[in-house]
Amino acid sequence: MLFGAVRCVEVGLVHVLADANLRLDAGPVDYVLLGFYFVLVLGIGALARRSVSSSLDFFLSGRSMPAWVTGLAFISANLGAVEIFGMTANGAQYGVPTVHYYWIGAIPAMVFLGLVMMPFYYGSKVRSVPEFLLRRFGRFAHLVNSLSFAVAQVLIAGVNLYALALTINLLLGWPLWVSIIASAAIVLAYTTLGGLSAAIYNEVMQFFVIVAMLLPLTIVGLYKVGGWNGLVAKVTAANSDAAAQLHAWPGSNLTGIDNPVLSVIGLVFGLGFVLSFGYWTTNFAEVQRALSAKSMSAARRTPLIGAYPKTVIVLLIFIPGMIAAVISPELAAFKASGGTATNGVTYNDTIELLIRDLLPNGMLGVAITGLVAAFMAGMAASVSSFNTVFTYDLWQTYVVKDKPDEYYLRVGRLITIVGCLIAIGTAFIAGQFSNIMDYLQTLFGFFNAPLFATFLLGMFWKRMTPMAGGVGLIVGTASAVTVDVLNRSGVFTLSGQGGAFVAASVAFIMDIVISVLVTLVTAPKPDSELVGLVWSLTPRDSLRHSDTGENAGWYRKPVVLGVGVLVLAAVLNIIFW
Amino acid sequence: MSEPVKKRAGLFDLRYVLALLFAVYGVVLTVMGIAFTSQAGLDKAAGININLWAGLVMLAVGIVFALWARLRPIVVPAGTEPADDATGAGES
Numbered sequence A: 001m002l003f004g005a006v007r008c009v010e011v012g013l014v015h016v017l018a019d020a021n022l023r024l025d026a027g028p029v030d031y032v033l034l035g036f037y038f039v040l041v042l043g044i045g046a047l048a049r050r051s052v053s054s055s056l057d058f059f060l061s062g063r064s065m066p067a068w069v070t071g072l073a074f075i076s077a078n079l080g081a082v083e084i085f086g087m088t089a090n091g092a093q094y095g096v097p098t099v100h101y102y103w104i105g106a107i108p109a110m111v112f113l114g115l116v117m118m119p120f121y122y123g124s125k126v127r128s129v130p131e132f133l134l135r136r137f138g139r140f141a142h143l144v145n146s147l148s149f150a151v152a153q154v155l156i157a158g159v160n161l162y163a164l165a166l167t168i169n170l171l172l173g174w175p176l177w178v179s180i181i182a183s184a185a186i187v188l189a190y191t192t193l194g195g196l197s198a199a200i201y202n203e204v205m206q207f208f209v210i211v212a213m214l215l216p217l218t219i220v221g222l223y224k225v226g227g228w229n230g231l232v233a234k235v236t237a238a239n240s241d242a243a244a245q246l247h248a249w250p251g252s253n254l255t256g257i258d259n260p261v262l263s264v265i266g267l268v269f270g271l272g273f274v275l276s277f278g279y280w281t282t283n284f285a286e287v288q289r290a291l292s293a294k295s296m297s298a299a300r301r302t303p304l305i306g307a308y309p310k311t312v313i314v315l316l317i318f319i320p321g322m323i324a325a326v327i328s329p330e331l332a333a334f335k336a337s338g339g340t341a342t343n344g345v346t347y348n349d350t351i352e353l354l355i356r357d358l359l360p361n362g363m364l365g366v367a368i369t370g371l372v373a374a375f376m377a378g379m380a381a382s383v384s385s386f387n388t389v390f391t392y393d394l395w396q397t398y399v400v401k402d403k404p405d406e407y408y409l410r411v412g413r414l415i416t417i418v419g420c421l422i423a424i425g426t427a428f429i430a431g432q433f434s435n436i437m438d439y440l441q442t443l444f445g446f447f448n449a450p451l452f453a454t455f456l457l458g459m460f461w462k463r464m465t466p467m468a469g470g471v472g473l474i475v476g477t478a479s480a481v482t483v484d485v486l487n488r489s490g491v492f493t494l495s496g497q498g499g500a501f502v503a504a505s506v507a508f509i510m511d512i513v514i515s516v517l518v519t520l521v522t523a524p525k526p527d528s529e530l531v532g533l534v535w536s537l538t539p540r541d542s543l544r545h546s547d548t549g550e551n552a553g554w555y556r557k558p559v560v561l562g563v564g565v566l567v568l569a570a571v572l573n574i575i576f577w
Numbered sequence B: 001m002s003e004p005v006k007k008r009a010g011l012f013d014l015r016y017v018l019a020l021l022f023a024v025y026g027v028v029l030t031v032m033g034i035a036f037t038s039q040a041g042l043d044k045a046a047g048i049n050i051n052l053w054a055g056l057v058m059l060a061v062g063i064v065f066a067l068w069a070r071l072r073p074i075v076v077p078a079g080t081e082p083a084d085d086a087t088g089a090g091e092s
Helices: A002-018 A030-050 A055-061 A067-076 A081-094 A098-102 A108-122 A130-137 A137-170 A177-224 A227-236 A242-246 A260-282 A284-291 A296-313 A317-325 A330-334 A347-358 A363-399 A405-432 A434-443 A448-460 A466-488 A498-521 A559-574 B015-037 B037-043 B050-071
Strands: none
Touching: A002 A448, A030 A177, A030 A296, A030 A363, A030 B015, A055 A177, A055 A284, A055 A363, A055 A405, A067 A081, A067 A284, A067 A296, A081 A098, A081 A137, A081 A317, A081 A330, A081 A347, A098 A242, A098 A260, A098 A296, A098 A317, A098 A559, A098 B050, A108 A130, A108 A260, A108 A284, A108 A296, A108 A448, A108 A559, A130 A137, A130 A284, A130 A448, A130 A466, A137 A177, A137 A347, A137 A405, A177 A227, A177 A284, A177 A296, A177 A317, A177 A347, A177 A363, A177 A405, A177 B050, A227 A242, A227 A317, A227 A347, A242 A330, A260 A284, A260 A448, A260 B015, A284 A296, A296 A317, A296 A330, A296 A559, A317 A330, A317 A347, A317 B050, A330 A347, A347 A363, A363 A405, A363 B015, A363 B050, A448 A466, A448 A498, A466 A498, B015 B050
């Protein structure tokens, strides 16, 4: 979501302006395939309901999921439509450097989450990321984080819903309000019935449908341009900066930083460290998937198993993007004009153009299903993490305490409905003020960078005080927003994605500095309350996982999985150097 | 729903759902590919009968999921093994 959001700032407006020339020629077969998918989605919701008998079942799948399911759901929750549109667009515009969002911008953070942070999350038995803050820092930091997360998720769900309606309107010609209400109703149905289990199962199914959309597109596209060599030749012929588009490093066209050394620093520190670690290790919509795993071993393996498909799937995203920029006449004209032509398409239409131009009826239906599935799963991930934080972290912690568990299960179902209704409202408002909504979404991305700084300090520095936790978060977020506003208002200018990298980096550094300063003048928590939450105070044994029974085998060792995927990403980096 | 004793219902096996999805998609696409893909549709995909190929691959994937679920069924842990708050953080 975060990385897509950085890119997707214009999606709303652009789609309104685009002509109907993206209308797909969907036939009965295509609708049958889409309809069958909906049947399975709702069926999963109905079946999953049987396994919901407590609030823990509803919000965390009763901590019973196998690692391969949570692992795929982990990346699927992020592989929403915003990401697919945004990253194919990046592929069309910047070419190979798009891989940095994956190999630098996701893999190391996912490995870090699995190897270093997950033992604290899963081991302390917290039910959410904010709850970890509550235990570590007390109420101030907890309230700041729970409120900002809950508000952000419900608005993001609305933005997602609006983007879905726009896409369906563009591709199939359905009125906006029909798609908004129909898709919200479907998401609502399965998330209220089956809770997180239904959301996770559907995310896994969505993952496969998305692959079933992207893989044929890539193969047909590559065949059409004459393979990788043909693509290289066409990109070279069409672009004056072809070298930058055909090599991953230094990625100056992506960062907007001309100096190669600074560009690499921006990528590695800004994207690879601050933005990426912030998003992957502290965003509860992601971490929740791992918390639902059935054992410590499975929880640690969740992000690691997810990292493998994450590493490879970018090939199915940036290559089609590059192909579209050379074989779609409209997009090629748009790119040749330097992004100024007004012929009704922009980079954001990349995936739609490919689907329209390459896929016959049949596969067309699979592709439409893939897009719709991606939107709905993105919304479901927001809704299912929102209801958990609202119920456990806000309602149960501050409003109505000490009720029996059934009460909170009911609250959870009810707030899911409320959340979906707010999302529908947000979607309709977004229709009026689409640029504001897109901007908000970018803004929410900035909550993560300081959060990661606070977690890092909090987990490894036992002295850090509760007051420092809360103040650091507020100052860090405010710094990111300040930098972003300065950049947008032209006080300094970074084109490309550099602005977001710098804003996040400043937020991270400010959070650390302020947290350290505040810690030095306020009182820390006693050591006894920090056992299991801080590295130096936690017995090593309690961070271990079992390696017998179904957790046995060298290929299930987290360290082996983690090192393996880092090597894979490094090798791919060298190939596309 | 409101039984006081925490039961582990054991969620249904997702692999069968995936097998069903791919089997149906596979059959539809294969039939489309064999009989109902127009010349215009073939030309779009540079002459590849993508419906047929995708259909066959999906059928194979569906079969793989069904076989996997069949050969390695979910073992519902006996008793209340990981039930609720297992205190030992390191235990499975």
